[in-house]
Amino acid sequence: MRDLGYPFEWYDKFCANLFAKHHEKTRSHYDVVTAFGLFEHLSQPETENADIMELGNIIITTTLIDDDSPHVDDWWYYVPLHGQHISHFMRENPCRCWQRHTTVIM
Known part of the structure; x- marks a missing residue:
């Protein structure tokens, strides 16, 4: 985005x-925070x-x-051997944590 x-x-x-050297977080609050492709990597997405x-926001x-959805052995996205995608969210109910704090747009 800086580009x-x-x-x-x-x-x-x-x-x-x-x-992102020299672009570290400098404030305690921002107008908008982005999390692109982050939550599927977290073991406790609600806490995070x-x-x-x-x-x-x-x-x-x-x-x-x-x-x-495909079985874990039939879809490359799961990546079970490396633990890359460990949290998955259903389209009908993405995550309780988002619904409490966030406007969900799908």
Whole structure:
């Protein structure tokens, strides 16, 4: 987003800053916080959402799964061997934490 002229800052309490040097979080509150493809990587998304919401209004993107989603062995997205995508959200009810704190747009 910085490449497009937006003054985005980096924050990730689980990973070292490898790609956004000198753009670390500088404030305790923001007008908007973005979480692109984040929540499927969290073991406790409800807790993490509450922590992120303290920083400001949040825009979330994630992959929503239908009731008839493929078995874990039949869909590359799950990535069970590496633990990459460990939380999955149904289209009908993405996550209780988002509904309490967020406007959900699908």
